[in-house]
Amino acid sequence: MHSHALALGDDHVGLWVHAAPCDNGVLLLGLHDSEQTARLAAEQAWPAPAARLAWLANGQRRALSFTANGETYRADPNRIFTPAGVAATLAHYGKDAAAARLALARFAGQLLVAAGLGQASAVVALHNNHPGGYSAASYLAGGKLSAAASAVHLGEPQSPDNFFYLTDARLFAALSAQGFNVVLQDNARVPDDGSLSVFAARRGLVYVNVEARQGEVGAQRRMLVALRALLRDGQCPTGG
Numbered sequence: 001m002h003s004h005a006l007a008l009g010d011d012h013v014g015l016w017v018h019a020a021p022c023d024n025g026v027l028l029l030g031l032h033d034s035e036q037t038a039r040l041a042a043e044q045a046w047p048a049p050a051a052r053l054a055w056l057a058n059g060q061r062r063a064l065s066f067t068a069n070g071e072t073y074r075a076d077p078n079r080i081f082t083p084a085g086v087a088a089t090l091a092h093y094g095k096d097a098a099a100a101r102l103a104l105a106r107f108a109g110q111l112l113v114a115a116g117l118g119q120a121s122a123v124v125a126l127h128n129n130h131p132g133g134y135s136a137a138s139y140l141a142g143g144k145l146s147a148a149a150s151a152v153h154l155g156e157p158q159s160p161d162n163f164f165y166l167t168d169a170r171l172f173a174a175l176s177a178q179g180f181n182v183v184l185q186d187n188a189r190v191p192d193d194g195s196l197s198v199f200a201a202r203r204g205l206v207y208v209n210v211e212a213r214q215g216e217v218g219a220q221r222r223m224l225v226a227l228r229a230l231l232r233d234g235q236c237p238t239g240g
Helices: 036-045 083-092 098-115 169-177 196-202 217-230
Strands: 002-008 011-018 026-030 052-057 064-068 071-075 122-129 149-154 163-166 181-185 207-213
Touching: 002 098, 011 064, 011 098, 026 036, 036 052, 036 122, 036 207, 036 217, 052 098, 064 098, 071 083, 071 098, 083 098, 122 196, 122 217, 149 169, 163 169, 169 181, 169 217, 196 207, 207 217
Parallel strands: 026 052, 026 122, 122 207, 163 181
Antiparallel strands: 002 011, 011 052, 064 071, 149 181, 163 207
């Protein structure tokens, strides 16, 4: 395991990386340190050396907190990958300034390099949610996030919190056929919220968010195992 100290304004944020022994494998990436269920599920379902696992170490907090020019700011680390997203997340947390925007933009660049995004064949984001909030149902017609999706499949409508959100139509079809809840991002029309999925779509990267309810390690592990089988060609060799 390698540990990186990434500069963020006047502060530093840790990133630990379990490196895989090849340059074209799958990158598993955790941006919200409060979502520990996702980390546990990934370690169980997709252990090294089958993939590269990078995790932002932020004191098990969701939001980043940092200082720039003596002022304190907060931001969501999954909203910092475009200029529009940086501005919006700073405004959401109540304070915006040019120095803070610059600090977040530089931090995002460092993060992606240290995590190894440039060498990845696919990016698998690891996230958790809570009942009654964000879910696959949010993307249905009339839902608050419907503009971001081109297709939604609810294979398990009783558990909409557990779902895949992805940019690749072939993976959408394959996971839908297995009975999972799956949302296909509309890569041409998705609103720019600064998230990694928007960044990936603009660069033609295969991106999959494996989203599950906090505490449901088994459900998220099952999702990751299914995805791992579909991405096998991009994995690092295990030698076994």
